[in-house]
Amino acid sequence: MSNYQLKTDKKDYLDKIIHGDCEKVLLDIPENSIDLIFTSPPYADQRVKTYGGISPDHYVEWFLPKAAQFKRVLKPSGTFILNIKERVVNGERHTYVIDLILKMREQGWLWTEEFIWHKKNSYPGKWPNRFRDNWERLIQFNKEKNFSMYQESVMVPVGDWAKDRLAKLSETDKIRDESRAGSGFGKNVSNWIGRDMVYPTNVLHLATETGNKRHSAAFPSYLPEWFIKLFTKSGDLVLDPFMGSGTTAFSALQLGRHFIGIEINAEYVQIANQRIYGKQIKLPSLGEKKKKYKVPANKKSERKK
Amino acid sequence: MSNYQLKTDKKDYLDKIIHGDCEKVLLDIPENSIDLIFTSPPYADQRVKTYGGISPDHYVEWFLPKAAQFKRVLKPSGTFILNIKERVVNGERHTYVIDLILKMREQGWLWTEEFIWHKKNSYPGKWPNRFRDNWERLIQFNKEKNFSMYQESVMVPVGDWAKDRLAKLSETDKIRDESRAGSGFGKNVSNWIGRDMVYPTNVLHLATETGNKRHSAAFPSYLPEWFIKLFTKSGDLVLDPFMGSGTTAFSALQLGRHFIGIEINAEYVQIANQRIYGKQIKLPSLGEKKKKYKVPANKKSERKK
């Protein structure tokens, strides 16, 4: 059923997308082997079409056993970054996120920091009692106080204008910058880069990706990139246990890090593989009965359009 | 000792700064009489010089009885905005803020929303394991779901209102909009005019005020202004139970709202009065033995500089 043999050796998973439930898949991964876990799990009751939705009231109990596995496989010097946001239930912000922080501390995690992702383009809408939600949490957990951090790798040019500029750097922008560099104008660019670099803060200000039609809830690749550069060095191993369409794996690969991606949705596994390897390939999946992803009956018509 | 008689009548406190502990002073204020409570309490272990410092581990139990009084005096349609941020203790973010949210919900508060104040210029510094802290929480609590909110009063020009400060694009954008309006179809015209102003989001993006050095925890007046405009109308009553140097009272006055300010530190009471009334005046203080504010012995030298 599966084309790998040494389940206890992480090399079988190295640079692969694994199809399965991360809580089970991670049992095969040696303890203290991951340098960075960066993930954006399905939010409570969101992405119902693809994940079925986890009730807010059961979110913590759903997440905690997975967090225990994350803690086991993470190196003592490693970091776990959790991208999450509580939804509104009955007019109130639900408490599952802060409940989770407290429960994870009981598990032994250190709640080191909370970064803010200040989204530039939030979901539209108007309500009588609240404004649009324009931020998400990026919660940093660690096993030990002495975790690895490479602050110099994410330094930014001085000034807000530069920060905004950097945040906007898409793939095409980078290419354009390189082509400019060849024509003389690049000298100015490199001058800017060399001059007056400062450390960033714990607020990231960038736009969500709306253009990509292949997947519904991708964050911009800048987000995992930033944390991968900050918390790992070249050759390190990055894990995303809720891989989705593969943004984290893609970023890790581009930055010369190894990755392990786990995704429960077969459709997303295919998308991620295409994105990373440029073609559809056969990949190892969990050694269980292969469950075909099933579209909920009442959603089938909607999916078609 | 005090120059007011009817302690149960809020009119005695109206538009005044009261010197005393808010937990006791509020006992004299009628229930359901305040439209907005906006405050920035002493953070745990911060402002040791002026408040004596509350240990992070005891912050919640220190705050809760005060929150109970806030709930009593707040109108059912009123809002409580709490500006707070957890400090780092032993390499970790302390949990007193999220503990407080959970405990206040047990008190009957609704945790309606959490605004983020994205500070533009944060305190400089560098640490090996974290970046500069560039944001604070503005936590919105309510007694009822049907609270008052005046969204139109805080609308902002199209395009992110933070971006608007850079103001390079806004000029040309406006011109473009006008030229379009003059030549387009009638329906489109009204659409474009309507889009001149948009509602803000739950992220506030403003610079910290550097001018006010008299008060050690001064926030920019823009912050209370924004929430006063959003949650009160002219003639309403705003309470700040940890008044500090009087920014909230000053903003309320300027916006045509009534205010009640409470401050435990006599020095700040004087500063606030000077700021608001332009002169040093005799004001009612709590009907207790007048306690002169005492500088802790080991801090005296530090105060001098």
Added chain:
DNA sequence: GTTCCGCATGAATCGATAG
């Protein structure tokens, strides 16, 4: 090859309606 403009599209939330 640029620049400009139109258009679809989101980690959403509320309130009304229906069962």
Added chain:
DNA sequence: ACTATCGATTCATGCGGAA
């Protein structure tokens, strides 16, 4: 009364077609 579903609302962004 309580849950489930649906329509209405709204705006920054990036892509693609057009000038």
